[in-house]
Amino acid sequence: xxxxxxxxxxxxxxxxxxxxxxxxxxxxxxxxxxxxxxxxxxxxxxxxxxxxxxxxxxxxxxxxxxxxxxxxxxxxxxxxxxxxxxxxxxxxxxxxxxxxxxxxxxxxxxxxx
Amino acid sequence: xxxxxxxxxxxxxxxxxxxxxxxxxxxxxxxxxxxxxxxxxxxxxxxxxxxxxxxxxxxxxxxxxxxxxxxxxxxxxxxxxxxxxxxxxxxxxxxxxxxxxxxxxxxxxxx
Numbered sequence: 069x070x071x072x073x074x075x076x077x078x079x080x081x082x083x084x085x086x087x088x089x090x091x092x093x094x095x096x097x098x099x100x101x102x103x104x105x106x107x108x109x110x111x112x113x114x115x116x117x118x119x120x121x122x123x124x125x126x127x128x129x130x131x132x133x134x135x136x137x138x139x140x141x142x143x144x145x146x147x148x149x150x151x152x153x154x155x156x157x158x159x160x161x162x163x164x165x166x167x168x169x170x171x172x173x174x175x176x177x178x179x180x181x
Numbered sequence: 182x183x184x185x186x187x188x189x190x191x192x193x194x195x196x197x198x199x200x201x202x203x204x205x206x207x208x209x210x211x212x213x214x215x216x217x218x219x220x221x222x223x224x225x226x227x228x229x230x231x232x233x234x235x236x237x238x239x240x241x242x243x244x245x246x247x248x249x250x251x252x253x254x255x256x257x258x259x260x261x262x263x264x265x266x267x268x269x270x271x272x273x274x275x276x277x278x279x280x281x282x283x284x285x286x287x288x289x290x291x292x
Contacts, residue, residue, distance in 0.1 A: 110269060110282035111224065158223055167212050167273075169226035170280065 074173035091159030100142040103158040187283030202286035204270035
């Protein structure tokens with residue numbers, strides 16, 4: 069089945085130690101998104117790629133970076149995780165940026181110790 | 182900036198009762214989408230509304246988009262325990278190519 073896969077499902081990292089979360093998709097969607105979701109809150113968009121075109125949200129901290137080496141894969145790099153970065157990180161895809169629903173992955177729950 | 186407000190934050194109902202969550206935007210939306218997130222899960226796309234005044238149904242779920250395209254609602258008739266989860270609306274402002282999520286309504290259904 070076509071899907072969005074996130075690895076790992078759970079990630080524990082040390083304060084200040086760089087961490088990378090990965091997302092892959094078999095849907096061949098053009099757009100890939102990274103959302104941060106904290107407990108009982110709405111998903112917050114960090115950035116998205118339309119194909120190779122990177123779009124950063126104005127309030128996304130510089131600590132967060134992303135790479136999309138090809139259509140199928142997208143990575144979220146947190147250069148120096150702080151305690152406040154502990155959250156669920158959700159990857160989503162859509163066919164385009166118009167009237168298309170998003171397909172979310174199962175998420176990676178990040179714990180910072 | 183664009184804001185999408187959703188109420189109520191929580192709703193507890195007895196199984197069989199109806200449930201409604203409301204979504205309001207500070208700007209006119211090009212479309213609105215609804216997602217369901219089960220406890221411990223990820224958001225799952227339910228439906229998209231595009232036209233002013235549009236009403237769509239999925240079994241016991243009824244979705245409405247306001248005439249001014251600034252508000253929307255999700256109504257569940259005769260809730261079941263399988264309806265438990267958080268329901269998010271997400272609006273797309275015509276000027277921005279991104280969805281803005283509401284804070285969600287967490288639904289608890291007591292058997």
